[in-house]
Amino acid sequence: MKKINMPIGFMDSGLGGLSVLREAIHLMPKEDFLYFGDSKNAPYGTKEKEEIKRLTFEAVDRLVKRGIKGLVVACNTASGACLKDLRKEYPDLPIVGIEPAIKPAVICNQGGEILVLATPMTLKQEKFKNLFDVYKEEAKMVLVPCKGLMEFVEEGILSGPKLDEYFEENIEPYINENVESIVLGCTHYPFLKPYLEEKLQGKGIRLIDGSLGTAAELKRRLKELDLLKEEGVQGDIEIQNSIETEEMIERSFALLEA
Numbered sequence: 001m002k003k004i005n006m007p008i009g010f011m012d013s014g015l016g017g018l019s020v021l022r023e024a025i026h027l028m029p030k031e032d033f034l035y036f037g038d039s040k041n042a043p044y045g046t047k048e049k050e051e052i053k054r055l056t057f058e059a060v061d062r063l064v065k066r067g068i069k070g071l072v073v074a075c076n077t078a079s080g081a082c083l084k085d086l087r088k089e090y091p092d093l094p095i096v097g098i099e100p101a102i103k104p105a106v107i108c109n110q111g112g113e114i115l116v117l118a119t120p121m122t123l124k125q126e127k128f129k130n131l132f133d134v135y136k137e138e139a140k141m142v143l144v145p146c147k148g149l150m151e152f153v154e155e156g157i158l159s160g161p162k163l164d165e166y167f168e169e170n171i172e173p174y175i176n177e178n179v180e181s182i183v184l185g186c187t188h189y190p191f192l193k194p195y196l197e198e199k200l201q202g203k204g205i206r207l208i209d210g211s212l213g214t215a216a217e218l219k220r221r222l223k224e225l226d227l228l229k230e231e232g233v234q235g236d237i238e239i240q241n242s243i244e245t246e247e248m249i250e251r252s253f254a255l256l257e258a
């Protein structure tokens with residue numbers, strides 16, 4: 001098969017990366033996409049770095065074996081743990097990662113506080129610390145490790161009393177009149193945007209995530225390498241999950257439409 005006609009691979013610890021895939025499909029409708037969610041091993045964000053690395057490499061190997069022309073590590077936790085190692089292992093594959101969207105949050109900040117919601121592991125990693133150090137003088141950032149939040153999306157719970165309880169205990173205590181924006185630093189969280197918008201109604205707090213920026217970076221990289229498919233029929237979307245049930249695949253497609 002000609003390289004340009006190969007699919008673009010996406011991986012995540014579960015269903016979160018679909019928030020990035022959703023943007024990529026809009027930006028590149030002629031491309032074929034192959035998504036792998038490792039829901040059986042989720043969450044990654046409370047595991048040790050070596051374990052996250054092992055699982056990420058396994059997921060990526062699987063996509064590479066199928067044949068892909070580019071890869072999106074659509075997981076902040078996995079990107080933080082091993083993006084550099086992946087690029088070393090696959091020097092000929094264009095690889096795009098994701099990081100909490102601190103930069104856009106700081107750029108539009110007008111003196112308020114920025115809350116950064118992410119998995120505990122994302123916030124602990126060196127990659128994040130380096131990013132934080134670049135912007136720490138420019139805005140007050142408060143880091144909020146959200147252990148247990150991605151699980152709601154995995155289970156298809158996007159609102160309701162259990163999520164209310166989580167919000168009241170883990171996020172609401174950080175909300176005050178100084179908070180100007182919230183960075184959704186885990187790819188699962190954009191699916192909770194409608195819920196959070198309702199909870200934060202009237203407070204004028206901006207919700208920012210990196211999914212569109214990541215999809216745009218993928219498009220730019222493919223174009224630069226003459227690998228961007230811009231003509232032909234609408235592309236195919238294939239979704240695989242390490243939990244091999246129909247329900248998981250149906251939930252995944254439903255999230256793409258969310």
Ligand code: DGL
Nearest residue numbers: 013016044045076077187
């Ligand atoms: N979706 C993931 C992220 O962006 C990870 C969630 C998890 O597995 O803990 O970090």
